Amino acid sequence: QDHLLRKVDKHIDFSFINEKVRPLYCADNGRPAIDPVVLFKMIFLGYFYGIRSERQLEREIQTNLAYRWFLGLGLTDKVPDHTTISWNRRTRFKGTNIFQDIFDEIVLQGISHRMVGGRVLVSDSTHVKANANKHQYTKQQVLQNTKDYVDELNAAVAEDRKEHGKKPLKPREEVTEDKEIKVSKTDPDSGYMIRDGKPEGFFYLDHRTVDTKYNFITDVHVTPGNVHDSVPYLSRLDRQRERFKFEVEAVALDSGYLTTPICRGLQSRNIFAVIAHRRFHPKQGLFPKWKFTFDAERNIYVCPASHELGYRTTDRKGYRQYASDPEHCKNCPLLDQCTQSRNHRKVVTRHVWEDSKDWVRNNRLSKSGKQLYRKRKETIERSFADAKELHGFRYCRLRGLPNVREQALMTAAVQNMKKMAIHLDRLEYRV
DNA sequence: TGGTGCGTGCAATAGTAGTT
DNA sequence: AACTACTATTGCACGCACCA
Numbered sequence: 001q002d003h004l005l006r007k008v009d010k011h012i013d014f015s016f017i018n019e020k021v022r023p024l025y026c027a028d029n030g031r032p033a034i035d036p037v038v039l040f041k042m043i044f045l046g047y048f049y050g051i052r053s054e055r056q057l058e059r060e061i062q063t064n065l066a067y068r069w070f071l072g073l074g075l076t077d078k079v080p081d082h083t084t085i086s087w088n089r090r091t092r093f094k095g096t097n098i099f100q101d102i103f104d105e106i107v108l109q110g111i112s113h114r115m116v117g118g119r120v121l122v123s124d125s126t127h128v129k130a131n132a133n134k135h136q137y138t139k140q141q142v143l144q145n146t147k148d149y150v151d152e153l154n155a156a157v158a159e160d161r162k163e164h165g166k167k168p169l170k171p172r173e174e175v176t177e178d179k180e181i182k183v184s185k186t187d188p189d190s191g192y193m194i195r196d197g198k199p200e201g202f203f204y205l206d207h208r209t210v211d212t213k214y215n216f217i218t219d220v221h222v223t224p225g226n227v228h229d230s231v232p233y234l235s236r237l238d239r240q241r242e243r244f245k246f247e248v249e250a251v252a253l254d255s256g257y258l259t260t261p262i263c264r265g266l267q268s269r270n271i272f273a274v275i276a277h278r279r280f281h282p283k284q285g286l287f288p289k290w291k292f293t294f295d296a297e298r299n300i301y302v303c304p305a306s307h308e309l310g311y312r313t314t315d316r317k318g319y320r321q322y323a324s325d326p327e328h329c330k331n332c333p334l335l336d337q338c339t340q341s342r343n344h345r346k347v348v349t350r351h352v353w354e355d356s357k358d359w360v361r362n363n364r365l366s367k368s369g370k371q372l373y374r375k376r377k378e379t380i381e382r383s384f385a386d387a388k389e390l391h392g393f394r395y396c397r398l399r400g401l402p403n404v405r406e407q408a409l410m411t412a413a414v415q416n417m418k419k420m421a422i423h424l425d426r427l428e429y430r431v
Numbered sequence: 432t433g434g435t436g437c438g439t440g441c442a443a444t445a446g447t448a449g450t451t
Numbered sequence: 452a453a454c455t456a457c458t459a460t461t462g463c464a465c466g467c468a469c470c471a
Contacts, residue, residue, distance in 0.1 A: 081459050
């Protein structure tokens, strides 16, 4: 009586699948299809129990009474063939948003049950090993991808230079920075990754956002493994605000997201942001940057020897440069701890959006910031752990970005369903 | 490093259950 | 019987564990 599938069946309404899928089926001709609800329930079963193969799934359904019951199959009913799943994936569902739609619908059901607040969100990403041998690759020259905040930054740089009485920079034609990357022969969509102390090879990145109220997963996004965490963050945040009408008040993020565009983006959206801190240690022996204090009023940096570094210019990348007077530094006793530059001139840079970063830094040190930050680990990390341990999300079952996206969305949807079913069942029991 | 055996999803296509 | 839109079958390339 207390089987998980009974709770899922009781508390989750799957009838929406019929409506979402209707335009993809022929209404009045041909051989009748397997009921789409049954088809998707089969897929869900695979993810619920971490059955990573469609053949294996077919065999499991044949012999498992609970699975048959969940699908509405009698003891002697024929289980649909496993290839029907892959046939539908690459024929009927190809190029559609059906998996995203289903994930979204489950989130909406969670919202209607008051299990999702949409006020405090936590995001992180994890690597998922691609279904591709790390030795099978070709090398390719690609252009460095240009960041999407580039226009905004150019405007900020122009503004900043104007304020400091500098001439505007000549607009540069095209940014053509070439780099060589490894492209997998078996799954060209994945990205080659080298990380300290971890196995290298082809990976995807799964970016997730979790609502802190009941740890409901509210967003899933997959990119190749060589894309930085922070790149898709703001657009995914906005997606949630639009799609689910979230009024986001606060977010907590891992140190990988501590970049000026994100700090700036969150501040301008009026969202209280707490981001983990990473202290960089520059070349051994040299002073770290935080030893230089910024005086906003006078627009100067003060070095550990109390010497002033004055504003010099603002460069194309948005960094203000503050330089010391080499005549003064030449005789400084701290010189060899400060700079190795041949002309004894120390240059400290400060991004034009550095103020947003300072704002985030102060948030983290505040009382509510500390509280929120502590919550981060126990929510998002647990969500990823469950996905990997329980639902087979350590490896990509399928190849190609759309397919990996399908796997990520279905894994998350199933985690949400499980959470919802168990929670609602407990509520009912109490009443 | 190269071979073997096994398991996987995919592609091609054969087969099937409806309607006309 | 012809046509249609599905499902089922089959063979294949690939990944991976294992072994020498």
